[in-house]
Amino acid sequence: MVRVGLTPERLTLAGAELADEVGFEQVTVSALARRFDVKVASLYSHLKNSQELRTRIALFALEELADRVADALAGRAGKDALAAFANAYRTYAREHPGRYDAARLRLDPATAAASAGVRHAQMTRAILRGYDLTEPDQTHAVRMLGSVFHGYVSLELAGGFDHSKPDPQQSWDWIIDSLDMLLRNRPTDN
């Protein structure tokens, strides 16, 4: 009975890898046990239940994505920052589709508040400092940016733009240009 050295952290990482390979939906405690060549029940010493596994993967992905975005934003401002932010997002989703899906898992409010989701919101606001927006416009803009990026990336990931021209990259660039223009020119709401 050799000990494999399971920990919640190793399970989470392996779960994230599994998600990228087979899809977040297909990540099960059983599949993970097979991957470690260990009996299923053994994982329950490290995980409360399968929901906890999913939640952990989600939190891990949020954190990892936030780190990447933070890197991408470093030293940039204005449209440059906007594009870097958007591209970090899209690149992550393309490199790690399962983790990206995981990051969209609905978390309970307490968990969400303690997650890297908070950093995402802060970084979005940071980008908007390069534009001349005051509240409540800034919040509206935060929500719009989140919606566009999330929406585009998930439609693209779902194959929504497959086999259709023009190249999704062009639309992506066009959208970033548009948002920049919009944020620079939009009259204040009153």
Next chain:
Amino acid sequence: MVRVGLTPERLTLAGAELADEVGFEQVTVSALARRFDVKVASLYSHLKNSQELRTRIALFALEELADRVADALAGRAGKDALAAFANAYRTYAREHPGRYDAARLRLDPATAAASAGVRHAQMTRAILRGYDLTEPDQTHAVRMLGSVFHGYVSLELAGGFDHSKPDPQQSWDWIIDSLDMLLRNRPTDN
């Protein structure tokens, strides 16, 4: 052994209702059988497998949503049409969260091509006729509108805007205003 009168259509509708009640993820052949007070195996005379059930619910939701959008668009143009389109989308998602989720199910290309998803794309293009866009800008704009609406609605549905001010309705209106402004003023890409 009373015959309940199961058909693929009744099962699909009941599945859609179930999705709204308990979430699309929780729609199982077993749960559906319980709802009809019938043994699980009986459903397999009407459904090839559980994937077919999910696909049918997705197609049903796409169709229903397209009908609503078509109604909303009737007789409208320009920003009026844009707002009607957006609101039909959001209203459907709020009234039928499970069906809306279902409509986002990834379909295989052939099924997608034969689905009401095609009508959705056509209607989006119809709205853009009220703005002065030529290809490829029009396609970029179709993708952007789809992304924003889908993204906003799914973030809102996932509780992303809960307990945060301002009211999501205000952001929604602000976003529609912004998109209208953008589509009216954006310089042609070249």
Next chain:
DNA sequence: GGCATTTGCCTAAAGCTTTTAGGCAAACTA
């Protein structure tokens, strides 16, 4: 180093979902 405790993975088992196979009776069809 030897011994006790803790920890990690195991077997066993129950409950749920999916899916297939084969059967019987109800409902059409002539």
Next chain:
DNA sequence: TAGTTTGCCTAAAAGCTTTAGGCAAATGCC
């Protein structure tokens, strides 16, 4: 009314989740 089709049934296998209890490896203490 007899024959055929159809609809729901029982039975059963296979996979996932989760709990309970056990034994052996690792850890800590004298």
